[in-house]
Amino acid sequence: MNLTVADITRALATVNDPDLKRDLVSLNMVKDIAVTPQRIVFTVVLTTPACPLKEKIRSDCEAAVRAIAGAEIAIDIQMTSSVTTLRDNAPLLPGVKNIVAIASGKGGVGKSTVTSNLAVALAQSGAKVGLIDADIYGPSVPVMFNCEHEQPEVKVVNGRNLIVPLVQYGVKLISIGFLAPPDSAVVWRGPMASSALKQFISDAEWGELDYLLIDLPPGTSDIHLTLVQTVPVTGAVIVTTPQKVALADAQKGVAMFKQPQINVPVLGVVENMAWFTPEELPDSKYYVFGRDGGRQLAEKHNVPLLGQIPLVQSIRESGDSGLPAVMKEGPTATAFYQLAENLARQIAIRNATFTQTKKVELMV
Numbered sequence: 001m002n003l004t005v006a007d008i009t010r011a012l013a014t015v016n017d018p019d020l021k022r023d024l025v026s027l028n029m030v031k032d033i034a035v036t037p038q039r040i041v042f043t044v045v046l047t048t049p050a051c052p053l054k055e056k057i058r059s060d061c062e063a064a065v066r067a068i069a070g071a072e073i074a075i076d077i078q079m080t081s082s083v084t085t086l087r088d089n090a091p092l093l094p095g096v097k098n099i100v101a102i103a104s105g106k107g108g109v110g111k112s113t114v115t116s117n118l119a120v121a122l123a124q125s126g127a128k129v130g131l132i133d134a135d136i137y138g139p140s141v142p143v144m145f146n147c148e149h150e151q152p153e154v155k156v157v158n159g160r161n162l163i164v165p166l167v168q169y170g171v172k173l174i175s176i177g178f179l180a181p182p183d184s185a186v187v188w189r190g191p192m193a194s195s196a197l198k199q200f201i202s203d204a205e206w207g208e209l210d211y212l213l214i215d216l217p218p219g220t221s222d223i224h225l226t227l228v229q230t231v232p233v234t235g236a237v238i239v240t241t242p243q244k245v246a247l248a249d250a251q252k253g254v255a256m257f258k259q260p261q262i263n264v265p266v267l268g269v270v271e272n273m274a275w276f277t278p279e280e281l282p283d284s285k286y287y288v289f290g291r292d293g294g295r296q297l298a299e300k301h302n303v304p305l306l307g308q309i310p311l312v313q314s315i316r317e318s319g320d321s322g323l324p325a326v327m328k329e330g331p332t333a334t335a336f337y338q339l340a341e342n343l344a345r346q347i348a349i350r351n352a353t354f355t356q357t358k359k360v361e362l363m364v
Contacts, residue, residue, distance in 0.1 A: 003069060005033045008040060011064045018053050019345055020352045024061070027352075032078075039074045040065060046081040047348035048210070049126035052341035054079060083127060083210035084348050086356035087232065092201060095208040096130070098234040098347055101227060101264065103257075105249025107218040110272040111239040112140035113319050114309065114339075115215040117326040121340035123170035124326070127210040130165065132200050133175030134227070135217045142177035145169065146322020151178050155205065163204040169324065172209070174200045194226035201230055211347070218249075225360070228262050232357040235267035235350050237306065237343065242271055242293030250294075254301050264357055267346045268306035269298040270339060276311045282331065285310075304346055307339035 013025040024030050024044065033042040044061060046054060062075055069075065085097035093099065102118070104111040112135065123129040133141035142148035145168040152174065153164040165172035176196055206212065214233075217223050227233060236257045240250035250269070257264040271294025275285040288311070298305040309315075312332050318325035326336040 002037070003035050003040070005035055007068060008033050008035060008042065008065060011068050012042070012061060015057070015060045015064050017047075018056060019349050020047075022352075024057075037073075039076060040069060041076040041078070043078040043080055046079065047084050047351075048344035049081040049083075050122055050341045050344035051081065051348075052338070052345060081126065083344075084351040086234070086351050090231070092231050093206055093209075093212065096206055096212045097210050098351075099212050099214065099231055100267070100343070100347070101214045101216055101224075101233050101236040101257075102239065103216045103224070103236055103253045104218050104239045104246075105251065105253045106246055107138070109218075109239055109241045109246050109250075110309070110315075111218070112144065112215055113315060114239050114270055114272055115213055116141065116144040116319070117324045117336040118340055118343065119171045119211075119213050120169045120324045121326045121336045122211055122344065125337075125340060125344075127344070128208055129170070130172040130206055130209045130212040131174075132197070132212065132214050133173070133177065134197050134200070134214050134223055136176050136196055136223065138217070139175045139177035140319075141173055141175040141215065143322060144319050144324065145171070145173060147173070148177060148322075157205065161203065163200070165204055165206065169327065172206065174204055194222050197223055197226050198230055211344075224256065228264060228360045230359070232359045233264045234347060234357065235265040237267050237270060238297075239270045239272055240294050240297060241273045242287070242290040244290065244293070246289075247293045247297055250297055251301075254297070254303070258301075262360055265350050265354055266301065266303045267343060267350060268304035269294050269301075270306050271295060271308045273311040274308035277331075279313060304342065306342045306346065307335060309335050309339070 012030050013023045015024050029045050031043040058077055061077055065075055083097050102115045119129050119131045133139045147166055147168050150166055152166050154161050155164055165174045238250050238253045240246045254266055257266050273289055276288045295305050315325045325332045
C-alpha cells in the first residue's frame, strides 16, 4: 500500500489535543510529514515544552497512523514545542509571549517561594522565562536566587538606557533588591513604586520570552493597577494557604482580577503549605493550617486548582540558601514540576479559548 502525505494528514486529523478538544491538524500542530515505503516521519508541535500530556499525544498519533500503515512500516514522531500567545505586535515587551501575574491576598503565604520555583521549573522544561520581583517593599528574589550582591548592567540601545536582567538558573531576573543595598529599607510612596514597575517593564532588555512572571506584593494595591494599565496580562495565579484568614484575603485577589474593568483571566489557585510532612516521615501528612482550603476556593470561583505544595523544611532551607527546592530531587520538586505543567497547560487553554486581555485604560 503506497501511502501519501494526504493519507497521514487525514489519519492525524482524528487525533485531538486533550485540553483544547480539537484535532492536531486544524490546530496546525502537525508539521513536516514525509512518507517513504519504509518510514513515516512527522513533527508534532506542542503548545508548551512543559506539556504534561506529551506521551499521550505521541501514542495517540502513532496509533492513528499505525491503523492505516500496518505493523511493518517505521513511524518516527518528532516532538517539539512553540508556546502560544495572543500578544502579536505588542508595543511593550514585544518578544514576550505571555505575562503572568502571581498574586496573594496576604503576606506570608509563600508567594515568592512558589513564583521562584515555578520560574525555574518552567525554565528547566525548556521554556524561556523571565521574572520581575514587583514586591517593591519586600523583595525576596535576590536571596532565593543567590544573587543578592549582584547588580544588573545598563546598556545603551538606540539612545536609550536599558537594564540588562541578571540570569540565574536559566531565568532572567529583575528586582528592586538588585538596585538597593540589601540592609536598607525602600521607603517609597505608591507612585514611586509604580514607576519602578513601569521601568522594569519598559526599560529592560527582556528579549524573547515564553513566560514573564510578575511576583506582585500582597493585597490589592497601586502596583496591581499599574501592571494591568501598562500591559495586557495573559492571566493571574492566586497563591494561598488553606487557613481561613488567608482564604478570606485570597478571595479579594480573585475578585480584583475578575472585575469587569480589569477582566484578567484567573488561571488558577495554588494551595501552598497544604500539609506538613516531616523529613523523617515522608509519607505522613499533618494539616496544620486546615485542609483543602485552596481547593474549595478554586471550586467556589470555578477556576483550576493548579497544585498543592507541602510544608517541608527543605523548601525553607532552599529559599534561604538561594538554591530553589525544585532543583533538588524528591517529592517537593515533583510538586513544583506538576505545578509548572498545570500552569503551562492552563495558559495554552486560555490562549485557545479566550480573546486577548485588554489593557486597562483608566481606573480611579
